[in-house]
Amino acid sequence: FCCSEASEADTVQAPTGPLLTLTPQGSERVELTPWPLLVPQLHVEVEGHLVAAQSYASREKLAASSAQSARLRWELYSRVARS
Secondary structure (H helix, E strand, O other), X not given: OOOOOOOOOEEEEOOOOOEEEXXXXXXXXXXXXXXXXXXXXXXXXXXEEEOOOOOOOOHHHHHHOOOXXXXXXXXXXXXXXXX
């Protein structure tokens, strides 16, 4: 979901609910269906590190690699309003 540019829908099984579909609608908007929340939209922000896209021999090698800080943001929303 956050490791590359998304252009196609992805599904995630909720631990105690339905199969959720995440459909990108631009670089920072994602439609979530079925909408499981009581609010009409949800803003999500995470901090992480950008590293070279390659295989790493171990977690230690990955942790020691050169990385740039990054902040990723998305707006999750439902196209259909809840009643």
